[in-house]
Amino acid sequence: MSLTHAPAGAVRQGSLRELNLALVLGRIAMADRPPSRADLATATGLTRATVSAVVEDLLAGRLVSESDPAPRSGAGRPARGLVLADQGPAGLGLEVNVDYLAVCVVDLAGQVRHRTVHRADLRPVAPADALARLVEMAGAAREDAARRGLTLVGAALAVPGLVDDAGLVRLAPNLGWRDVPVPALLAEHPPMIEQVPGIPALTVDNEANLAALGELHSLPPGPSSFLHISGEVGIGAGIVLDGALFRGVRGWSGEIGHLPVHPEGRPCRCGGQGCLEQYAGQEAIVAAAGLARAELPADTATARLAELAEAGDADALRALHDAGTALGVAVAGVVNLLDLDTVVLGGGYAALAPWLCPPVLAEIGARVLTAAWSPVTVRPSTLGAEAAAVGAAGSVVRRIVAQPAGWLARAG
Amino acid sequence: MSLTHAPAGAVRQGSLRELNLALVLGRIAMADRPPSRADLATATGLTRATVSAVVEDLLAGRLVSESDPAPRSGAGRPARGLVLADQGPAGLGLEVNVDYLAVCVVDLAGQVRHRTVHRADLRPVAPADALARLVEMAGAAREDAARRGLTLVGAALAVPGLVDDAGLVRLAPNLGWRDVPVPALLAEHPPMIEQVPGIPALTVDNEANLAALGELHSLPPGPSSFLHISGEVGIGAGIVLDGALFRGVRGWSGEIGHLPVHPEGRPCRCGGQGCLEQYAGQEAIVAAAGLARAELPADTATARLAELAEAGDADALRALHDAGTALGVAVAGVVNLLDLDTVVLGGGYAALAPWLCPPVLAEIGARVLTAAWSPVTVRPSTLGAEAAAVGAAGSVVRRIVAQPAGWLARAG
């Protein structure tokens, strides 16, 4: 139905300004060139007077800054362009994964301004110790950000597992975590960010979800809907609808890895049979290609596989084709169900996309009813590794842009 | 992410009142007992003064009326309860299906105030003729509604097929429709409703989607998320997220019938193989139970099947168990993907639910990762036949409640 979703609570006099601050800032954020106040007035429907007042608040709060006038033909006083500030609030992105820790800082404009990756096998490390190391990295990131005039106002942590609303990691099988109370563990360290009303200090989320958000950031701005599939050991999907992540009733959406593709096929560790993960998971592909599983770490194995396929290795090509077909069966089901027009292959799939896309597209063409009228695009992710950390930081930034009033109230 | 979704456009001075009208009316609609102005003030966060002013507008516009005071213990001036008006604007629901036409009128409170069903095989009837007959029925409904003090302000049509944004029925296979421009055909008749700003005169939608909305109406008010599956000749799903129908990028979501459950299985008319429809569609179940397909019309066949199962007929029980298992495989995939906590079996499945639910639940238990922490409910629909028509009318009513300003501007 997607009715104009009214704000949940009461709309008081002051909310009016809050809403228009968000409206104008959002327009600036999604514009493809620096808009003038007049552009914003026509785009939003507000009067130029109101836009001027709103922009004044945003300038005072260091959320936007004026740029060189956008070149324009014809007579008239030249406009002053408005862009998101490269100083001011920023988001902190954290990621714990099987073989690395990552920290990054993203500014309002979505630029990655700081990035640190610490490679190590995290499986034998206790959750508290892993988080402590992450806090250490975050401290350095914070100092670096401060030198660049950035203030961290919120943090998001990506974890390869199921996370509930409170930030409790219920299960991260490949990491060996179970019922890890992340917020409580992090509360024992000094705070990593400066608290701002309206922006949660820390959110914890599934790695696949946040990688999808990262992808959203790298796209031309504006709402869009797509399915982002992270092919790692497990297979996770992030569902982005109208520019917002869809989390499901309890935040556990996206478990595409256990969609059945051969219902009477191989048993899966989830208890079911013939799950996608058993046919298109990284380990399954590597094994099918004849590479010994334990021989190489995950990312190296993927690179090796791409090399072999590039060289025309028959086993590798067949393994990739079979995996792509299995993936395509699952994706076709999802597209039939949700009517999405774009599928992004991310994580380990990104490097294998040249060989995975054709069979995926073939299955979509064969199984999706509406494919005839409305083509489905399948493409690799544009982000590299640590996409989830970038997406995590980006999720904080999106919150600031969507609710600038909190920051403005604080910063004056 | 589900950030506080701001209204899409500008927030002008008057929008403030519009938003608060919607806020207060929404609270009245979702309350389980008639709330007082004071209740609304505490619930919404507005002051009593504002609520009084807003309620005055709503009373003047005949959207709400005062009811007997809700009994309350203790001292104090007794409250005056507020309920949705049983006179005023109402929604018109229309349905064209394979073997009947249906028209109904739903008032603001969600009550069905008028209902007409015309049974006939619509397959040999030209779309224009079917719609003409529907318009005739709608005319009678309008007069009946007027006698009850109801004004029809919008119409929604349910069709068993794929409908695009403009109301064009791209394909309704079981009805034999293809590229039928419904709005244009209906525009040739006198208007069925009284146009109101903000409420579309006519929307056309998939029958399964609208049946899901009908189910939403029959639930205790408030946002909820569930998957509604209509088991007819085809199998359609309506996805309700947070009380709103999810339509997909182009409005073609819900094609669950072509989720693969046996990827190398029977060929399907969609071009794929092993689609759910081939194993849990009505024709498939009836055939598997040993009932000749052409012998009976669809609804009679379902009733017969239920009788046989009730009597312990082995073939019928086995057919239902197999269908339920196939359905469960598909549903488990959807639940894994979307993290829904409720599945409603509607349409032809409702009557067969006692035999379908157990195998569906079994597959969910076996295949859904999060089932251990958060149980999934599977239950039959509470609505009878013509659920889609009721849902269609309800969708109009929901629009009025979500955007009362349009009606108020008109009615004064």
Add this chain to the structure above:
DNA sequence: TCTATTTGTTCAGCGATTGAATTATTTGCC
């Protein structure tokens, strides 16, 4: 009957938007 309590209304004050008028700054033409 009187007091405590809760509901609903009235009214001055105020914040934010509006719309028109005004100022600022450039292009293009004579």
Add this chain to the structure above:
DNA sequence: GGCAAATAATTCAATCGCTGAACAAATAGA
């Protein structure tokens, strides 16, 4: 070079709707 046209941004009185507090209404219990 100077002037008119055009576009951008600001200023300001008017207006709309919410707030907060005081007030009126209506009931239960002492």
